[in-house]
Amino acid sequence: MIPPPDDPLLDPMTALAREIGDELLAMQRAAGAQIGALVLRRKGAADLVTEADEHAHRRLLAALPALSDLPVVLEESARHRIPDGPFWVCDELDGTINFSRGRPGWGISLARVDGVPTHGVFYLPALGVLVQAVRGRGTWLNGAPVRLGAGPVALTDAVAGCELNPHHDPVLRRRYVDPVTLRTLTTTVAACAVEAAAELLQGRTDLYLNCRGAKIWDFAATALAVEAAGGVTRSLDGRPLCWDAVEMGVLFAANAALADAVQAAFEPA
Numbered sequence: 001m002i003p004p005p006d007d008p009l010l011d012p013m014t015a016l017a018r019e020i021g022d023e024l025l026a027m028q029r030a031a032g033a034q035i036g037a038l039v040l041r042r043k044g045a046a047d048l049v050t051e052a053d054e055h056a057h058r059r060l061l062a063a064l065p066a067l068s069d070l071p072v073v074l075e076e077s078a079r080h081r082i083p084d085g086p087f088w089v090c091d092e093l094d095g096t097i098n099f100s101r102g103r104p105g106w107g108i109s110l111a112r113v114d115g116v117p118t119h120g121v122f123y124l125p126a127l128g129v130l131v132q133a134v135r136g137r138g139t140w141l142n143g144a145p146v147r148l149g150a151g152p153v154a155l156t157d158a159v160a161g162c163e164l165n166p167h168h169d170p171v172l173r174r175r176y177v178d179p180v181t182l183r184t185l186t187t188t189v190a191a192c193a194v195e196a197a198a199e200l201l202q203g204r205t206d207l208y209l210n211c212r213g214a215k216i217w218d219f220a221a222t223a224l225a226v227e228a229a230g231g232v233t234r235s236l237d238g239r240p241l242c243w244d245a246v247e248m249g250v251l252f253a254a255n256a257a258l259a260d261a262v263q264a265a266f267e268p269a
């Protein structure tokens, strides 16, 4: 097994993700059947905020400057502006709805972006999955290198990961979601970008489609992990992902032929 590279940022990012992720897992376990009581408010059609999100927010704000003193973009901040130079972008708790129902598909996601994501770590403590990625170096899952690029090239042979929530209106469903999910072997809904990415990296799914409603903090670490493992990431129109805006839609695929097949299936506008 080839260990992840010694990297002046990756090691402390990993330690911080593990530390905070384990604190969140302790909160979920301590709440037990009363997990719903941790929900503080609803902040949108498909978004909740819990005490755990706010705990991780405070921890990241305090700890990130010691890793590298960059501007910080966090989901739970009141305002979001994408800085011009390098910055941290993190999701304190991705999969809050899963977390608040006692489900295991949630995690913490940390990335450094400098034009494009350069370093990414995401950790799903309830599933025991840690993913590390460095641009140009590779992706590791629980310390083992991940290689994508193989797998099915036809939609009819593929297992899809997809998100379905109130952000996906009938127009999006008709244009993007239905053409894919009506052709694939089956479709899984993680309701969480880090779990969906972990599934793709483990070969449990072959593609991931998230059309709308997700943000830069959902994809900075996950897209880097897919790319650095040899997989494909694109925006829905086929162009490379842009890292200068908060709102994003993505297509991840294990290989370029499958990504092409997904895009060929989309209905024209």
Ligand SMILES: [Mg+2]
Binding pocket: 053, 075, 091, 092, 093, 094, 095, 096
């Ligand atoms: Mg979050």
